[in-house]
Amino acid sequence: MEKLSVLKTQSDYLSKYRFFPFSEYLKEKFPFKVHKIALHAGFTCPNRDGRVGVGGCTYCANESFSPNVKEPYLSIKEQIQKGKSFQKQRYGAEKFIAYFQSFTNTYADVNTLKVYYEEALADQDVIGLSIGTRPDCINEETLNLINTYTEKYHVWIEYGLQSIHDETLKRVNRGHEYKSFVDAINLTKKTCINICVHVILGLPLETCDDMMKTADAVAEMGIQGIKLHHLYVAKNTTLAEEYFRGNVKTLDVHEYVQLVADFLERIPPDVTVQRLVGDTHGNFLISPVWKASKAGITAMITQELEKRGTCQGAHYTVSALTNNSSQKSDLNKSRFHTMEF
Numbered sequence: 001m002e003k004l005s006v007l008k009t010q011s012d013y014l015s016k017y018r019f020f021p022f023s024e025y026l027k028e029k030f031p032f033k034v035h036k037i038a039l040h041a042g043f044t045c046p047n048r049d050g051r052v053g054v055g056g057c058t059y060c061a062n063e064s065f066s067p068n069v070k071e072p073y074l075s076i077k078e079q080i081q082k083g084k085s086f087q088k089q090r091y092g093a094e095k096f097i098a099y100f101q102s103f104t105n106t107y108a109d110v111n112t113l114k115v116y117y118e119e120a121l122a123d124q125d126v127i128g129l130s131i132g133t134r135p136d137c138i139n140e141e142t143l144n145l146i147n148t149y150t151e152k153y154h155v156w157i158e159y160g161l162q163s164i165h166d167e168t169l170k171r172v173n174r175g176h177e178y179k180s181f182v183d184a185i186n187l188t189k190k191t192c193i194n195i196c197v198h199v200i201l202g203l204p205l206e207t208c209d210d211m212m213k214t215a216d217a218v219a220e221m222g223i224q225g226i227k228l229h230h231l232y233v234a235k236n237t238t239l240a241e242e243y244f245r246g247n248v249k250t251l252d253v254h255e256y257v258q259l260v261a262d263f264l265e266r267i268p269p270d271v272t273v274q275r276l277v278g279d280t281h282g283n284f285l286i287s288p289v290w291k292a293s294k295a296g297i298t299a300m301i302t303q304e305l306e307k308r309g310t311c312q313g314a315h316y317t318v319s320a321l322t323n324n325s326s327q328k329s330d331l332n333k334s335r336f337h338t339m340e341f
Ligand code: SF4
Pocket: 045, 046, 047, 048, 055, 056, 057, 059, 060, 061, 062, 102, 103, 104, 134, 160, 174
């Protein structure tokens, strides 16, 4: 697909928002309004079904961030139809990225995956795929399948990393180590698939320094998207038990805004920012309860960066690793590292 011509417009985004919103990237890239449709394909997760672990990550209440999990099962085609009509009506969306969001969306044999992905792509208004998964749940065969879609579609894979620190990953029962993530990234960089990475800020026992080490490591990897979440405690999770025992604290909104600003300053300015606040649905939330809306928190992050006189990438320096990246994705072709505004 055609690459983004960006130098001026990215500069405009950084001037306006102080970071590079994915929504602006989509507006620039496509001549029509593109939204994501979140899908639940019925996959489970190897960290819940016993293959890697049981119980899942201590914070995992997939129902709380994937609302369609708790709804009666609809086929992918039906979910696309429903999502399209909602997004068209509510946001005037015209085309769609099918977002395989719930649980681990590469956790099946390649023939099964093909059926699900192609059911989504069969809709004439679907112009892309975004596939959320764990880094230990990917292999060359699956990546080769996903890579075949990059010729005609806008394709992303979203890896849950959360932290680069093995001690933290163990503490939250992620069921994989940092090395799995590095291996997955290296394998994916041989393809044309865009990579988005999920990180959680405020994980138990992590210091600001630990989180910034995660930012620096992610910045080096030649990725194209980042999603930041705050740690929240949801009902019916192991984390909730720890929280009520007094062993876990959550961030207040001002601490979180500071951490996000620090994090973004370390991330290259051409990495699209796809999320800045975790998402949970009403009744599930125990802590933190913030009064500000998601839009309000995003505005606070912009204001904080303005106050500092910095922006995304202000403290990022190009490394040899990034320059030598073999990634062929359409975003990476447009990578640049200096910014003036
Ligand atoms: S990897 Fe995702 S779905 Fe699996 S246990 Fe962790 S948070 Fe839940």
